Amino acid sequence: MSSGVDRRDRPTMRDVAALAGVGIKTVSRVVNGVPTVAPELVARVQSAADSLGYRPNLTASNLRRADGRTHTIGLLVENVGNPYSAAVHRAVEDVAREHGIFVLSGSLDEDPDREYHLLRALIDRRVDGVLLAPAGEDYRHLVAEQEAGTSVVFIDRRPASLIADCVVTANRAGAATGVRHLVAHGHRSVAYLGDRTSIATARERFAGYADALSAADLAVAANWVRHDLRSMDEARRAALELLTSENPPQALFTGQNLITIGALRALHETGLESTIALVGFDDFLLADMMRPGITVVAQRPYEIGRLAAERLLARVAGDGSPPQELVVDTALIPRGSGELPPPARP
Amino acid sequence: MSSGVDRRDRPTMRDVAALAGVGIKTVSRVVNGVPTVAPELVARVQSAADSLGYRPNLTASNLRRADGRTHTIGLLVENVGNPYSAAVHRAVEDVAREHGIFVLSGSLDEDPDREYHLLRALIDRRVDGVLLAPAGEDYRHLVAEQEAGTSVVFIDRRPASLIADCVVTANRAGAATGVRHLVAHGHRSVAYLGDRTSIATARERFAGYADALSAADLAVAANWVRHDLRSMDEARRAALELLTSENPPQALFTGQNLITIGALRALHETGLESTIALVGFDDFLLADMMRPGITVVAQRPYEIGRLAAERLLARVAGDGSPPQELVVDTALIPRGSGELPPPARP
DNA sequence: CTGAAAGCGCTTACAG
């Protein structure tokens, strides 16, 4: 009638020691590669460990170890399933792996409450540090954790006051570059389609859009600005509205991946994909295979993940220098959609 | 001159107990929500814990707990950065999260050696179970781990002898459906472009290709079969060779995501994308936005991850029934490229 | 309802 294994039946150091006829401390030395053990004992311990299928219990050894390291870090991103987060994740894994460190990951789905609970769950597991692409706004509760020795590095968004390292994309400058590209191709009316303004990066990209327009003595027209688009379909509908209005823009600038794709669907549905220019923030797979190819301002998620992981591991290793802000620049990739000439005005 | 924090300075149950003026066992009861504690003591303990910023140490509690659960599972996939693995990952996270379980993940990159070491590292951290999309071929070493209480569920590939649960795609049937679709549209010569034959799923998909051809009394022609394509660019070049040969096929069947995209590039480069039909195994973002849209045999990675995680958690909870093989079927999605008529023969 | 003793699997600090 029993359901469930009540306790794992794994051999312990004690079992290995008994079989090898040595003290448990000698087994510990062999397992940890301490060189001052008689070769004959090393051999006996190793064959005993092999025959029992012994594997050291890292969580137990960690409990007593002086440095208290778990060799595990946490990574909280928007969604482990989306291409951007997944690229960051892979970079973090690659850096961590060089140091024998594992990654515990979680998806935040832009939910501050979820973020709070996942952070706590990581801390309860005593991760060595956390990489956080934040969903929330208030990080005062993190200060206590930092003081308690859990390093935190922010990804994509700056913490409110610079209490920790962060690695961010040059959102404002990148967006300005994209819009300037459209202006340089003769467009006077460029619409903006963007994410929720509660998201700091969305605000920065909008600021870059405004920068580029005012640098060209163009006004930001309220009827050509659509904020708070939460999904591909909301973006698609907003773009359809703009494109079919009595005063459509000559070009579109989209502030994010899914919004770009939504706008692209609208352009295809209206048959305007070769008429209305488009530059999107974020690159995506097959953007070059579209007709026309999609011009984008590309972020570098792998580079962001790599820098963030390296910063975190430096902190874990004891780097006590002041918090740093690392800015990763973007790359404009012209593919056709951003180089269309403006349509003749009606 | 000190570099690195030598020991975390986190308050322990002992500290909370001292501040609250109770025994440490009472703190333990409050932290674990045991109801038989005097309300007045609960309040004192909670305020002491809050003022110290106390957080329980899960790795310590786990060491003594009767069930030995770490509430952590391992997930080893081909590459956490690729869309397929990322979708599986997200499904696993969603299921795990309902049970308060975290996911430690790692990328195998088709490297059996890496798989062996990552598996060991997960076991040393005493994960409750492992989900494995295997890179290797020999899993006898896993039997000992299963006996020691670490459950394993295989994803995408069956273990050699059915020693464990597995969740697989209907690769052979799905590939046959895709090729049958081309044959139904009049194609007599369908080329196959596939992954390394050392990969079981690639062999199964090729078998499905052969099934569909022989069911239509068509022969498998060696000069139209290209195995062992390891990258998008290898696929692109193989497709270019086929398309520019003196006896080109009427249609292409591609066995995997990156191979489909490589073939697609070749079709665009030769201007044949509306002439040569194409059906690909695996769906991808924007496949519907191509000209023509790309017809695919879609896998359901989220469903696979969900089923695998549910199976694993059932095992962890004590399910001792015989190993199961769960097969997730595919869906043919016609979008244009697979419905092109055969070109007139020269 | 509460708490002192023992122990989870290992490492530290110390003696031999």
Next chain:
DNA sequence: CTGAAAGCGCTTACAG
């Protein structure tokens, strides 16, 4: 070079 004792932060098994 080797090992017995103490302790990491918690829970178990017991007494009161």
